[in-house]
Amino acid sequence: MKRITLFLCLSAAIHAAELRIGSSTASITPDKPVALAGQFGTRISQSVEAPIIAAAVAIESVEGGKVVDQSILISCDLVGIHHSVLAQFRQHLKPLLPDFDVRKVIVSATHTHTAPVTSEIPEETLITYPIPKDGVMQPAEYTAFLVERMSQAAVQAWKSRKPGGVSWTLGFAQIGENRRSVFADGHAQMYAKTNDARFRHMEAGSDSGIETLFFWNAEKQLQAVAINVACPSQEVESRSALNADFWHDAREQLKAKLNLPDLTVLGWCGAAGDQSPHPQYRRDAEARMIKLLGLTRQQELGRRISNAVFDTLDAAKADIRTDAPFGHIVEDLPLPPRKILEREYADAKKNIAQYSVVEKPDNRVITMLKLEQGIVKRFEEADKLPPYDMELHVLRLGDIAITTNTFELYLDWGIQMKARSPAQQTFVLQLANGCGMYLPTALAIQGGSYSGLPHVNKVGPEAGQILVDQTVRAMQVLFPASPAAK
Template sequence: MSRSLQVRSRLGARRFTACALLALAVVPLGAAVRAGFAERDISPTVGMREAHAVARHVFLTFVDPCRVRAAVFADGDTTVALVSLDALMIPREVVLRARTGIGHVTTLAPSAVVIAATHSHSSGPVGLVMPGQFDAAPADIQRLAYEESSLADPAYLARVEAEIIEAVRLAESRLQPVTLGFGFGEERQVAFNRRQKMKSGRTWSHAGAMNPDIVDYAGPVDPQVGVVGAWDHEGRLVGAIVNFACHATTNPGGVSANWPGAMERTVQGALRTTAPVLFFAGPSGDVTQVDNRSPYVNPTQAEWLAQVGGRIGAEAIKVLLSAPRTTDTPLAARQKLWRIARRVPLPERVAEARAIVDRGKPSAGALTEWTFARETLLLDHIVGIEPDVEVEAQAIQVGPAVFLSSPAELFVAFGLEQKQRSAFPFTFPVSLANGCVGYVATEDAFGPEGGGYETRLTFYSNLDVTAGRQFAEVGLALAAQLRPAPPPERPRLTRPGTPWPHGRVDPQVR
């Protein structure tokens, strides 16, 4: 059996175990856990640029709000915070400043706070180039960075930072005794690997619908919808967390939280609640809602947003309605910081990029070639200043669940492996957390049969080809330092049941 099939098989077995537990029950085992949830608005205004990796689009309409949502858990000994924001990414410097600010207004330690972006492609200007990042560069490189790239808005970054701090402060102030439920749903119809194996033996990203040269998908998907729910002692939902591996690229044409916002509205509508629903994107650097092997016309962007968000939300609802609940949820946090080297573009590649840019930006046709040339020149400059990058991985434990974070758009295979190897019954890999280092592909993707834009050397994506393996192993090593709590179960019967009197009767034909 292939490794990918082994992973899917074991995940399927684990899903069966989780589903077998899905029965409404409260199991008060240990010390009472407390939880608090809060949200703040971070919607960009019409006229702002969206944080898009390629284009410099300006928002002309408002579709739905972007928010930062925070969940704080406390067990008397440890307090942890999980923060999710509707953003393309979260710059490392914003994370560090926000953690410092959180430390000033709460009891939380910086290492116990994870801050992750949902990767909404229809959100505000948080990157990719930071204000002042290229001020020491030559004038032509400054122009490429500040006028031809996606540039963060300093005022918007300051607002996002302030609202992260306030959301965590509010969440901690709302701590109350809760029962927690954990489970997995499954959704197989909205997420597809966007990389295809071609007849040529190479791999392309988005090879095009019904392309006759497509042989197969180049990688797997992760169908699990991970869910954590928190209820007060009167049985009211106070907040939830959802984890799923799929790009938030159902862009509806204006300011929007993208499909994670529709997912939250689906959950809230069905359960008649306004409780915040945090979304954490699983490793999905190679997974989107686009099925390049489908013979059918794609939905409109608005339809896609509703379908993806609705179906993921429906799976979350099923888990929230039926997952057994417990108060025995020990908390813990582990963190590791280290540095990973950047890949350096060859001198001849830099010279070629210089020649392409010097010819001027084309209006169409060769725009892809020009864009990659721009990226090569920006990378060539930044490598000379910062040849390696500080990265962070975290393991945040909430009872039987562990959240394993990385700052990358990791390929989905790494998340599947972490789930398969983790000792926790509920393992939730979290991407684009505590910074952003771009696409991080499997080493196979860089080999002779690899390819696709996720493997190109750019200002956005440039870490050593072993980076994904490092993130996966460090996350697992941090999780191994923790002791999982047992998953909640339904109470068992202590004696046989009594037959129903009107059930133990003989049949009658007439």
């Protein structure tokens, strides 16, 4: 009842008020080689192909000189935002912004697989990398640097806030595709050969929407944009170089089109746990077109995103809101742990027996053995497992809703949220304020394969439905007059 009472009190205060906007960008590119996160093997960066950044937007609504609500939104070119990193960042930020509620900071990751490792805490990481000590910046050192730079971006954005406005648009571009193929026997496989005679269909669909939130100053000059794309930025995921992936190209191309070199661009990864920028079919046709265009595929994806945003710019200029309703709900949401199936338990015990006899195990074998042992323990101690506590954020800004989760959230969960939302348009941010691993659908667990296996699932479909229902309930509180909220 406590949370419901809080929601009701908040909903009564949601009405139009003056908006104040600030923005900033900071480099989070290290000046030393680092270990890169996202693959099973250790990769040490040899160069910087495309710099990684933290982009921040501060939002505050004010009425009669009093603050109604506030937020700072930060997007980072990282594989994820570990809980320990978020805790360090908030602790560092609090004395710098004593009048700001640090619980209302949202830090999300673009999920590039060519950015530094930020945590070596076993409970937070799927893989523990053996990292050379000499000549390589260690994760703890990089995290300290990261926290400092994120704080700089947040403080500058907050202190630069001035009266301004927002607008939002919807464009379209094909960026992500479902990466899980289903075969005649019902099993699924990630990145499978779809020209196999046993191939039947992709497990789920994709979302080509490019949802854009524009931030303007009082003179109606564009100062920042946030772009929501249902695809992780992992086109160049296996390289040994720092690279912000297609978000770098989207940012640079958009800045060039607008002639705004200082524009702040937030890349928001939507629900995309089963999505990928890699073509699953029509590969040869796409490769031919990119060659004819004289681009790399990374550049082509950036071109599609920047074009989709640019094409809606006139519409955005025509509907700038300077007094839009603004509200920000933060809730700690306990979610039940993923249930380990009997067949998964049996498979884990078989795999443990096989991995245990490997004479010279490499890092992948060591990682898999640790994961299989974890599956056995989770099955045998199911009644003792605590819930997974997720920090849920739901915002209203004008007629749009913004919601966050910590997972690599399968697209179907995000579609549920958008379809049931009482808002005119809904932005879904995954990998925000935590790393909860994949949140698969029941269909994915049935099909098996990576991302549908318990090794990379802290929670399962039961938790997914709770997350959707609670997110929708919070949105309904922020949009009480909407027919969908009844």
